[in-house]
Amino acid sequence: MRMITYCDAINEALIQEMERDPSVFIYGIGVPDHKKIFGTTKGILEKFGPARCFDTPIAEDSMTGLALGAAINGLRPIHVHIRVDFLLLAMNQIANLISSFSYGCGGAAGAPLVIRAIVGRGWGQGFQHSKSMHGTFAKIPGLKVICPTTPEDAKGLMITAIRDNDPVLVFEHRWLYWQTGEVAKDSFTIPLGRGRVVKEGKDLTIVATSWMNVEALHAARILERHGVDVEIIDPRSIVPLDEEIIVNSVNKTGRCLVADNDWTYCGFSAEVAALVSSRCFGRLHAPVERLGFAQTPCPTVRRLENVFYPNAEKIVRRVEKMTGLAPIDLSGEVFYSHENRFKGPF
Amino acid sequence: MKHLSIELYKKMFLIRSAELQIQEIYAQDEMKTPMHMSMGEEAIVAGVVGALNAEDQVLGTYRSHALYLAKTGDTERFYAEMFGKVGGCARGKAGSMHLSALGQGLLCCSAIVASGIPVAMGAAFANKYKNNGKRVAVFFGDGAMDEGVFWETINFCGLHKLPILFICEDNGFAVHTRREKRQRFSSDHQLFENFGIKAFEENTTDPEIIYNTTRNALNHLQTTGQPCFLRFHYYRYLEHVGINEDFDAGYRDREEFLAWREKDPLRMQRQKLLGQGVSLALIEALEHEINAKVEAGIRFARQSSFPAECETYQGVFQCA
Numbered sequence: 001m002r003m004i005t006y007c008d009a010i011n012e013a014l015i016q017e018m019e020r021d022p023s024v025f026i027y028g029i030g031v032p033d034h035k036k037i038f039g040t041t042k043g044i045l046e047k048f049g050p051a052r053c054f055d056t057p058i059a060e061d062s063m064t065g066l067a068l069g070a071a072i073n074g075l076r077p078i079h080v081h082i083r084v085d086f087l088l089l090a091m092n093q094i095a096n097l098i099s100s101f102s103y104g105c106g107g108a109a110g111a112p113l114v115i116r117a118i119v120g121r122g123w124g125q126g127f128q129h130s131k132s133m134h135g136t137f138a139k140i141p142g143l144k145v146i147c148p149t150t151p152e153d154a155k156g157l158m159i160t161a162i163r164d165n166d167p168v169l170v171f172e173h174r175w176l177y178w179q180t181g182e183v184a185k186d187s188f189t190i191p192l193g194r195g196r197v198v199k200e201g202k203d204l205t206i207v208a209t210s211w212m213n214v215e216a217l218h219a220a221r222i223l224e225r226h227g228v229d230v231e232i233i234d235p236r237s238i239v240p241l242d243e244e245i246i247v248n249s250v251n252k253t254g255r256c257l258v259a260d261n262d263w264t265y266c267g268f269s270a271e272v273a274a275l276v277s278s279r280c281f282g283r284l285h286a287p288v289e290r291l292g293f294a295q296t297p298c299p300t301v302r303r304l305e306n307v308f309y310p311n312a313e314k315i316v317r318r319v320e321k322m323t324g325l326a327p328i329d330l331s332g333e334v335f336y337s338h339e340n341r342f343k344g345p346f
Numbered sequence: 347m348k349h350l351s352i353e354l355y356k357k358m359f360l361i362r363s364a365e366l367q368i369q370e371i372y373a374q375d376e377m378k379t380p381m382h383m384s385m386g387e388e389a390i391v392a393g394v395v396g397a398l399n400a401e402d403q404v405l406g407t408y409r410s411h412a413l414y415l416a417k418t419g420d421t422e423r424f425y426a427e428m429f430g431k432v433g434g435c436a437r438g439k440a441g442s443m444h445l446s447a448l449g450q451g452l453l454c455c456s457a458i459v460a461s462g463i464p465v466a467m468g469a470a471f472a473n474k475y476k477n478n479g480k481r482v483a484v485f486f487g488d489g490a491m492d493e494g495v496f497w498e499t500i501n502f503c504g505l506h507k508l509p510i511l512f513i514c515e516d517n518g519f520a521v522h523t524r525r526e527k528r529q530r531f532s533s534d535h536q537l538f539e540n541f542g543i544k545a546f547e548e549n550t551t552d553p554e555i556i557y558n559t560t561r562n563a564l565n566h567l568q569t570t571g572q573p574c575f576l577r578f579h580y581y582r583y584l585e586h587v588g589i590n591e592d593f594d595a596g597y598r599d600r601e602e603f604l605a606w607r608e609k610d611p612l613r614m615q616r617q618k619l620l621g622q623g624v625s626l627a628l629i630e631a632l633e634h635e636i637n638a639k640v641e642a643g644i645r646f647a648r649q650s651s652f653p654a655e656c657e658t659y660q661g662v663f664q665c666a
Contacts, residue, residue: 025475051475057505062464062498069468072453073403075475077468092495096458097465105446106437107661141662165664240666 001182009151009183010040010172013158014078016187018048021076024162025052028063028080028116037080038118038177064090064115068098071113076162084117084131084171098167099142110165114158119173119210119261122305122339127297132210132261134171135268138238144168144192145238147210147261151181153236156190164192173211173261175338193240197249201231204255204319207246207272208232212259212291214338218312223319226328230319238268246272247279254285255322259315264292286322291315302339311335348622350396352632354553355615357392359633361412362612363640364421368411368428369589371644377428379441384412386583389611390515391416393556394483394576397564401451402481403473405466408443408457409515413485418450421643426650433650437657459520460486460493463512467499470510470573481564483511488577489520492528500575504542507571511563512543514575517582522597538575549579551611552618581606 004012018024025048031037032045032053045053056063060081067077081087087094094115102110120129138145144166148154154172161168198213199220208216213234220230233249235242250256256276258269269290276288291310299305313335320327365385372381384391391412395404406413414424414435427434428442435447443457453469456462466484473480490496491514503510518525531537534545544566546559556578563574581603585592593600619629 057498057501059495059498059502061495062467062502065461065464065495065499066468066471066502069453069465069470070472070475071468072448072465073469073472073476075472092458092461093464097454097456097461101454102664103661104436104440104444105448106435106439107664108436108446109448110664112664144663 002185003180004151004183005177006151006154006179006181007039007177009155010158011042012183013155013162014041014044015047017159017162018044018052020187023074024076024078026078026080027054027056029056029058029086030082031055031080037082038174041080060086060089061093064093065097067113067115068093068101068111071111071167072101072109076112076114078114078116078162081115081117083120083129084133085120085128087115087117094137094143095140099140101142102166103142111167112165113167114161114170115167116170116172119171121173121175121211121309124300125298126300130298132171132173134169134209134238135260135262135266135271137169138268142167143239145171146192146236147171147173147238148236149176149210149213149234151179151183153190153196155183156188157192157236159187160189160192163189168192171210175211176214179214190236192237193242194237195233195235195242195245197245198232198234199230201229201253203229203253204257204323205231205233205246205249205253206257206259206315208234208259209238209268210261212261212310215310215312216259216315219315219319222312222316222328222330222333226325228319228323228325243275243279246275250276250280251283254283256280256284256288257315257318257322258288258290259310260290260292262292263295264290265295267292289318289322291318306336348624350557351554351615351619351622352624354392354396354557355619356632356636357396357416358388358553358612358615360419360421360636360640361388361391361415363633363637364415364424364643365411367640367644372589376648377442378430379428379443380408380587381442381589382409382587383584383589384409386606387515387517387580388412389551389553389556389615390513390578390580391485393553394485394511394513394560396553397557397560398481398483402483403451403453403469404483404485405453405462405469406445406455406485407459407462407487407490408455409487410445410455410485411442413455414445414447414452417452418447420447421639422646423447425643425647429647429650430652431647431650432653432657433646437661438653439661460490460496462486463490463496464499466510467503467508470503470508471506474509481509481511481567483513485513485515487520488514488516488518488525489528490514492520500538500541500543503573507542508573509567510573511560511567512573512575514577516577516579518579519582519586519598521586522595534575534577543573543575544570545575545577547577551580551606551609551614553611553615583607
């Protein structure tokens, strides 16, 4: 099969769905400009024209209302935000109107719309260009929330999201855009609410979201050399959540570490910890542990940013604590290496 | 002309009659939903909705009893929703503030000031995208014009020439605060012209003037593609929320109300009909028929059952 990047997988999903269904359109700040949302919207304006691919004023609130109204009237909008942080300007529409539209009309109709939001990180993104907050949106009933990690998931889940009759928020980590993987050329779907076993193992389960899967895999390779066999579960969709894949894994391994690409406090990691405590209590050999952003705004300077973000090294150290493993000498390992690849301004 | 006068009177009478019944029975506490009454604004909704085609679409606010009744003519699902019954337009889940009738073109009523306005823009965008000829009219109060999202929407609709009418039902108050304490701008005309939107304004309780103004706006939209902003002044008879008068609260004078009540839209239109030679017997027969429909709606609501408890969990998603 062909290898393509996460970015190209998104682009392919968008183009294939727009070819298939004339009611799909895509818009947002910068969507048709020369930067093409880091490449994910390339070729769309040229192929489908300005009626189906257009730029907007800097007006996130009203432009989100546009999605809802268009969806009520039979279109399938895709609204793009180059940072999750900007999406917060649309919170009223999302939390007060979109999420409750179906319920508020007694289920008579839904709001089939997609909101894509990119999670920034590195090169000084700072506290207003780095949020993820998938857990914040996930706690609002009526919204579906997905965090694709691999190119294949990016394509398959995006197509499912576009075809879904409910509002779906897609959180795309900027650093995943360069990941390559095997992706079928033809259109395909991956159902929402099904997690993926990223790596099988028997000693400890890491439930990882988005970029944290990359870190978890890195950590797992180190731990493997020291006799700890880690299983990694990527839930892929936060709402609906594949509870069974998490519960089955933890029942097998007896240990659970949640590595979430978000703040831990009142976050998705707490939700998974509660789930595991409730359903795997008798099988646990250690308390559930969590890793996520430091409970601070995101600092701009790299030295502090490295403290703010969880990574493979922190996962290894936490697993040592959970398994009683002697401290591993990590002096030969390179961490935060992606930081060196990622150059600004974006 | 006489036909139009009668039709507009019927729409207004239905609204007034339905709300008088709410006033009458609200104290029995069967309708546990915050009532934002339309009383006093009947002419606006009757005139605007009367000028629209049946397939045109409307969106409203938490104060939309009048809009629902004028657009649908239905009383059963209306009252069942007020009573929280499964026969309601949203199966009892929405109440007075969130009426809808998707099949009849009432798309959404939101209780967050101005938040339905961009949704209306989206509906208009879709109608233009599909080139189906439908128009959208979105209703809001003058308080909504304090919100940023209103101006965002005005800008985009003017820029993209969307088929939409902005209907400002101006009662001079945002809850209890007068316009002059909230807004610096005064001239709609200049303001909206800069956005490529034509402004209209009427200070009347005559639904036929409102009907004709709306027709003019629709013609303007048809010929130029420009959206229109229509400001219609009225006086809210009752408190912001609730079924009672509130002239003892100190923020407005009863004298103001009495001056408006002199030109009460229902009374004026009834006099007009009589002046046009419509017989009192015919008017009374129409009124009787509408009152009977209102009473039938209340009976339906009382007989309808409450939603089953399992309904709490239903309708969150279309596909679970």
